[in-house]
Amino acid sequence: MDNGVSAGTGSTSTLGNLALGLTLLAFGVGNTGVIDNVSATDAAALATWVGGVALFVVGLLEFRAGNGGSGTAFAGLGAFWFTWGTAVGGETSAEAAGLFMLLWALLALTLTAAASGSGVLGQGVYGLLTLALLLGGTAAFAGNEGLAKAGGWVGAVAGLVAWYGATAALAKWPTFTGRAAGRRVTATG
DSSP, X not given: OOTTSOOSSHHHHHHHHHHHHHHXXXXXXXXXXXXXXXXXXXXXXXXXXXXXXXXXHHHHHHHHTTOHHHHHHHHHHHHHHHHHHHHTTSOOOHHHHHHHHHHHHXXXXXXXXXXXXXXXXXXXXXXXXXXXXXXHHHHHHHTOHHHHHHHHHHHHHHHHHHHHHHHHHHHTOBOSSSSBTTOOOOTTO
């Protein structure tokens, strides 16, 4: 990449949030069972390439630009989605799957705490992701389909929030911070 070309900007964060949103939405809807013949397993390819590879690359671009928070979030979540997407359909015990989700819930919890100054959309996505992973992990341990579906709904809502945040940044829609996305606040307002 040419040194004169900026990498890791608001544009890469927007792309990262779109990738995260679409992946979470597909994974969440698949877990709800709301669409006949669509399961979370059907989201594996999207999770591997969009949620995994694309998010990881966006994370590296964010690191290159000096954005450690976004870099950690996108690269970490890229690793999660790539691992999940490539493991789906393999022979794994329910306990191993539950432990996997609970361990990654720790990353999501860290991201939630780190996003404390980012507003309701930024912190909301990671908080909802944490809850979805906790519900999914607990459901795997308990063999409880109702908890798995609840986790799916929470994941789908997290996906919609991430998608809205990215779309708001592009379309300059309200971001629930008192101003439209993309509008700079100056000392005079």
